[in-house]
Amino acid sequence: MKVLVVGGGGREHALCWAIAASPLLTRLWCAPGNAGIAEVAECVPIGAEDIAALVAFAREQAVDLVVCGPEAPLTLGLADACAAAGLRCFGPSQAAARLEGSKAFTREVAEAAGAPGARWKRFEEPAAAKAYIREQGAPIVVKADGLAAGKGVVVAATVAEAEAAVADIMESRVHGAAGATVLVEECLVGEEVSFFALCDGATALPLGTAQDHKRVGDGDTGPNTGGMGAYSPPPVFTEAQQRQTMERIVRPVLAEMARRGAPFRGVLFAGLMITADGPRLIEFNVRFGDPECQALMVRLRSDLLPALLAACDGELAAFDLRWEALHSLVVVMAAQGYPGAYAKGSEIRGLERAAQVPGVQVFHAGTTRREDGALVASGGRVLGIAAAAPTLAEARAAAYAAVDAIDWPGGFCRRDIGWRAL
Incomplete structure (x- = not known):
């Protein structure tokens, strides 16, 4: 199979890394990709939001599957454009992607489905x-x-x-x-968890859980970011709560979207608050999280590619996924100044040493290669250092050992990823 992954961050590196291991794969491209992705896929200089160029490339190359990583191309209608061109695309339609594109729409759908969430009000x-x-x-x-x-x-x-x-x-x-437009919502009390379900429009299959660290500083201090680290699975989220989430949130919302004529296919990412009354919905995203995707991919035992195809083809009812009996943890390394203004172009060394730590996989987010071959930072979040091990404590120790092997004065990371569990 020929596959095109759309995007150029750490999530897309993790997806390319997992897809590249599939015996079904014959050729893998990523648009636009990054320096790390270039080690496992052919990078194509097409922007992730250039829908027309992406579809044209996929048609020219007779791509069998387009896999969209970020949310923006989905909200712009990438899946619809692929369908119109006779291409298979993993990701929801533009109408279904409104679950992330509009938080008010999410609340309306969740209320109609009877999914528990926060009290809210919309203002213009x-x-x-x-x-x-x-x-x-x-x-x-x-x-x-x-x-x-x-x-x-x-x-x-x-x-x-x-x-x-x-x-x-x-x-x-x-x-x-x-x-x-803004939403003003009740502040739910508890621990946040990211829950992922693979959906084919009618059937949902649990895809794993993770806990993200949104704030930039240790102890959950400072401004929100795109995510400074994650670990999987979070011990606060039990099997009983997973069943409750599927029964009270994911499946009813899937049915409501189908009723509205916008069946959801792809990854449904439910941001949950684990409260004293059980899981309550904070928000939906319509794609793999970043860095949660990295934490999930290093634990996945099953071949990812058939799972993505089953979601596209409406065949999840007869599908299951297997996971390694491991814990994983991802530490994001970001450029100094992030999430505010940050400098680009600082050189990064020592990734080979980091990758030699047992259980570690280094994912690139914002990196490029200079003409002299040096690796340099080109984004805010730059690297994701992922580790998998029999215990969360061991995964954390391995991830930070790898971080310490990296020579990058222009970067920083949080030093407490996994603190709630450990």
């Missing part, structure tokens, strides 16, 4: 949002309705902080058009 005027915040008090959550690269959510400890978030999102438009 900042003054009304601020008045509601003053009425409700804090802590409270403020969300940009649209796509904001994982950074459009503020968990405000005070009313003043919540009002400032509304001003940033709606008045200063720090997230652009994504902030035209």
Whole structure:
């Protein structure tokens, strides 16, 4: 089979790494890819949001499967364009991708499906949002309705902080058009968990769980990021809670989307809060998480490619997945200054030493090769150091041993990934 993966981050490196191991694979491309992906796939200089060029390339090369990593191409209609061109695409249609493209749409669908979540209200005027915040008090959550690269959510400890978030999102438009509408939500109390389900429009198959670390600093301090690390599986999420999540959230939402004429195919990522009353929905994403994908892929025993095909072809009812009896942990290394302004072009050395630590796999997110062959940072989140081991403590020790083998003065990482479990 010939496969095209769309995207160029750590998630896409993990997907390419897993797909490259499939005996079904004959050729693998990634658009646009990165320096690490180039070691397992042929990188194509096409932007992830250039839908027309991606489809044209896939048709020219007679690609058997397009696998979309990021959310933006899906919300722009990549899967629909592939279908119109007679191409198979792993990922939801534009209509189904609204589950991530609009947080208000997610809340409406979840309510219609009876899925437990937070109390919420939608606002298109900042003054009304601020008045509601003053009425409700804090802590409270403020969300940009649209796509904001994982950074459009503020968990405000005070009313003043919540009002400032509304001003940033709606008045200063720090997230652009994504902030035209905001949601103000109840602040759920508990531990957050990322739950993934493989969906074919009618059937959902549990795909694993992870716990992400969103804030930039140790002890969950500082601003939100796209994710500074993850581990899988999180001990706070039990088998009983997984069954409850499937029965009360994932399957009812899948049925509601089908009822609306937008059946969901791909990966449904449920961000959950594990509360005293059980799992409650925070949000949906319509793709693998990043860095959660890296944590899942190093634990997956099954061939990923047939699973993706089964989701595309409506055959998940007769499918199952096998996992290694291992724990995994991913430490994200980011450029100094991230998630704010950061410098590009700093040289990274020592990845060969890092990769020699037993159980470690180094995934690239924002890297390029200079003409002299040197590896340099080209993004905010730059590397994902993943480790798998019999215990979470061993996985964490291996990941940080690999981090310490890397020579990159221009980078930093959190030193407490997995702290809630350990």
